[in-house]
Amino acid sequence: MSEATAHTLEACLRRGVREFVVCAGARNLSLVLAVIRCEGIKVWSHFEERSAAFFALGRIRDSGAPVAVITTSGTAVAELMPAVIEAHYQQRPLIVITGDRPLRYRSTGAPQTIEQVGLFGSYVEGCSDVNGEISVPLEDWSGVSPWHINVCLEEHAEVPVISMPSEQVARAKSPRPPVTALVSFLEHTFRGLVVLVGGLEEDEREEAYHFLKTLGAPILADATSGLRELLGSIALTDGDGILRGSLPGKVLRLGDIPVGRFWRDLDNHPEIEVLSITRTGLSGLARDSEVISGRVNDVLRGMGKPPTVGDVLDLLCRSNKRKGVLDELLERYPDSEPGLMRVLSSHVATGNSLFLGNSLPIREWNLCAQRAVPVEEVRASRGANGIDGQLSAWLGSTNGHDKAWGVFGDLTTLYDLTAPAFLEQDEAKERVLVVINNGGGRIFDRLPDFRELSRDEHDHVVNTHSQKFQLWASMWGLDYQLVTRRDHFDVKSQDRPMVLELQPNEKQTLEFWEGWDS
Numbered sequence: 001m002s003e004a005t006a007h008t009l010e011a012c013l014r015r016g017v018r019e020f021v022v023c024a025g026a027r028n029l030s031l032v033l034a035v036i037r038c039e040g041i042k043v044w045s046h047f048e049e050r051s052a053a054f055f056a057l058g059r060i061r062d063s064g065a066p067v068a069v070i071t072t073s074g075t076a077v078a079e080l081m082p083a084v085i086e087a088h089y090q091q092r093p094l095i096v097i098t099g100d101r102p103l104r105y106r107s108t109g110a111p112q113t114i115e116q117v118g119l120f121g122s123y124v125e126g127c128s129d130v131n132g133e134i135s136v137p138l139e140d141w142s143g144v145s146p147w148h149i150n151v152c153l154e155e156h157a158e159v160p161v162i163s164m165p166s167e168q169v170a171r172a173k174s175p176r177p178p179v180t181a182l183v184s185f186l187e188h189t190f191r192g193l194v195v196l197v198g199g200l201e202e203d204e205r206e207e208a209y210h211f212l213k214t215l216g217a218p219i220l221a222d223a224t225s226g227l228r229e230l231l232g233s234i235a236l237t238d239g240d241g242i243l244r245g246s247l248p249g250k251v252l253r254l255g256d257i258p259v260g261r262f263w264r265d266l267d268n269h270p271e272i273e274v275l276s277i278t279r280t281g282l283s284g285l286a287r288d289s290e291v292i293s294g295r296v297n298d299v300l301r302g303m304g305k306p307p308t309v310g311d312v313l314d315l316l317c318r319s320n321k322r323k324g325v326l327d328e329l330l331e332r333y334p335d336s337e338p339g340l341m342r343v344l345s346s347h348v349a350t351g352n353s354l355f356l357g358n359s360l361p362i363r364e365w366n367l368c369a370q371r372a373v374p375v376e377e378v379r380a381s382r383g384a385n386g387i388d389g390q391l392s393a394w395l396g397s398t399n400g401h402d403k404a405w406g407v408f409g410d411l412t413t414l415y416d417l418t419a420p421a422f423l424e425q426d427e428a429k430e431r432v433l434v435v436i437n438n439g440g441g442r443i444f445d446r447l448p449d450f451r452e453l454s455r456d457e458h459d460h461v462v463n464t465h466s467q468k469f470q471l472w473a474s475m476w477g478l479d480y481q482l483v484t485r486r487d488h489f490d491v492k493s494q495d496r497p498m499v500l501e502l503q504p505n506e507k508q509t510l511e512f513w514e515g516w517d518s
Contacts, residue, residue, distance in 0.1 A: 004153060005034050006160040006162060008130055010162060011139075013041075013168075014165050015138050017095060018041050018065060019065070020068050021046060021069040025072025025099065027153060028099030030157040030158065031097065034161075037161070047418070048418045050079040050083065051391075053079070053080045053389070054381070055389075055392040055393070055396035057087055057389070059399065061379065061396070062397045067093075069094070070098075073099050073100050073101055073112045074113065076098075078119065084123050086384050090382075092146070093143050093145070095146070095147050097149045100131075102153070103152055123146065127147075127150060129152075186307055189249065190249070191249025191312070193248060193251075193252060195217050195252045196252070197221040197227060197253075198222050198257055198258040199256035200224070200227070204255065204295055207300045208225070208255075208297070208300060209231075213234070215306050218311050219235050220239030221235055224259075239260065241322065248312075250275075251272055251273070252275050252276075252277075253275070254277050254296050257382070275290045276289065276292070277291075277296050277299050278293065279294060279296070329512050329516055333509070334486040335484070335504060337438060339508065341364045341369060344369075344407070346373075349374075352403040353377040353403070355380065355394040357407060358386065358412065359409055359441065360438075360446075390412050390415070391433070392422065394406040399422070399425070401428050402429045403431075405431075407436065409435075409436050420476035430495070434499075435469050435501045437503050440463045440465055446513070479498040
C-alpha cells in the first residue's frame with residue numbers, strides 16, 4: 001500500500017508541513033523512510049512517542065507552521081493523547097500520522113492492533129482513515145487545530161518517492177473579529193475595571209501594550225504575556241490577593257486563560273462582568289461570560305484608541321504596599337524558594353528566552369521575579385495546565401536558539417526524563433535547564449484543604465521523593481550545578497547545556513509563605 005504512504009505525505013506537504021518528528025517501528029517503516037528520503041524537509045527522530053509529540057508542539061510554537069509526528073501502531077498511538085489534548089486547547093496545527101495494520105486485522109486482537117480510528121475523539125478536528133478507500137487526507141482541515149491521519153500499511157510495503165509540491169494549499173483567512181462588544185464593555189466602568197492578561201502571541205503584544213497604557217486600568221499580567229516587566233506603575237503586585245478584598249465591577253481578559261487564582265474565583269462572582277478576547281475562543285469559565293474570538297492585536301486595532309479608564313478602586317496604591325512587603329520578605333528569607341526564584345530571574349534576564357513549567361514555578365515567577373529587565377521571550381505550555389511533556393515542548397520551541405532558559409519543577413522533570421535525547425539534534429549554546437527540587441508537588445502546600453493533613457497523608461498527596469538530578473544530567477552528558485543558597489549562584493557561559501538544580505531551604509520557604517499569607 002505504497003499509495004497510502006504517498007497520499008498521506010503529499011497531503012501534508014501541500015498543507016505546509018516541512019518538519020516531521022518520527023518514532024520509527026516496523027509498521028510505519030515505509031512512512032519513515034519516505035519522509036527521510038524527501039528533499040527539503042526537516043526530520044527529527046525520537047524513541048518515545050509522548051515526548052516526540054510535545055517536541056512537535058514546541059516546533060509549531062517556534063515556526064508557526066504545522067508539524068507532523070509519525071508513530072507505529074498499537075499503544076504507541078495512545079502515547080500521543082496528552083500532546084493532542086494540549087494542541088487542541090492551544091489551537092495548534094499538530095498532525096498525528098499513525099501507522100496501522102491493514103483493515104482486515106481490526107477487532108481481531110492481533111499483535112500491535114488496537115482501535116486507532118477515533119481514538120482522539122473530540123480533541124482532533126477530524127480523522128482521515130487511509131485504508132484503501134480515502135485518498136485525500138486533510139482535505140477538510142482548517143489548519144488550526146489537530147488532525148489525525150491513520151494509515152493502514154502492509155508489511156514490507158514499498159517506499160514511494162515523494163517530491164515537494166509546486167504549490168501549497170492556501171490557508172483560509174480568518175474573518176475580522178467584531179469589536180462592538182469591546183466598545184460597549186468599556187462604556188460604563190464606574191464600578192472599576194481590571195485587565196487580566198494571559199499568554200499572548202508575539203505579534204499580539206505591541207498592540208496590547210499601547211491599548212493598556214492608554215486605558216490606564218490596573219493590570220494583572222502573566223509572565224507569558226511578554227508585558228509583565230513593561231507595564232510599570234499600572235501592573236499589580238499580588239493582584240490575586242488584592243482583588244480578593246476589592247472586587248471590580250468588570251474584568252477584561254486578553255489572551256490565553258490567566259494563571260492566577262482570581263481568574264478561577266470569577267466563577268463564584270456572577271455579578272462581575274467578564275469579557276475575553278482570545279484567539280482560541282475559549283471562555284475559561286463555567287459561568288456565562290462574553291468572548292470575542294480572534295487575535296488580540298486584530299481586535300484592538302479594529303477598535304482604535306480606547307478610553308482612559310484609570311484606577312477607580314485605588315488598587316495601585318495597595319499594590320505598592322504589597323510590593324514593599326514582598327521585597328522585605330524576599331530579603332529576610334533569601335534561601336527560600338521565592339528568594340531563589342528572585343535571584344534566578346536576574347540571571348534569566350541575561351538570556352534570550354524563558355520557558356516556564358506548570359504548577360508552582362509559573363506562579364512563583366509571576367509573583368517573585370524581578371521586574372526591572374524584561375525577558376525577550378516568555379512561553380509556557382498551558383493549554384490543559386498539565387505537566388506532561390514540558391521539557392520536550394521547551395526543547396522543540398527553542399531548538400537552535402542560544403541562551404534559552406527553561407524552569408521546571410522536580411515532578412515535571414521526572415515526567416519527561418527522555419526529553420534531553422533531542423539535544424543531540426540541537427546546536428544551540430548556553431542552554432540552561434533549571435529544576436526546582438523541593439522534594440515533591442509542593443504546590444499543594446499552598447492550598448487550604450491540604451494544611452490539616454497528617455504527615456503521612458501529606459507525603460502521599462505531594463508525592464514526596466528524595467531524588468537528585470546530578471546523575472540524570474550526567475546520563476545525557478549535561479553540565480550540572482547545585483544551588484542551595486542565594487550566594488551559590490555562579491552561572492557561567494558554557495557551550496554544553498547545563499542542568500541547574502535549585503534546592504531551596506524548606507524552613508525559610510515555610511516562614512516566607514507564613515509571613516506573606518499573614
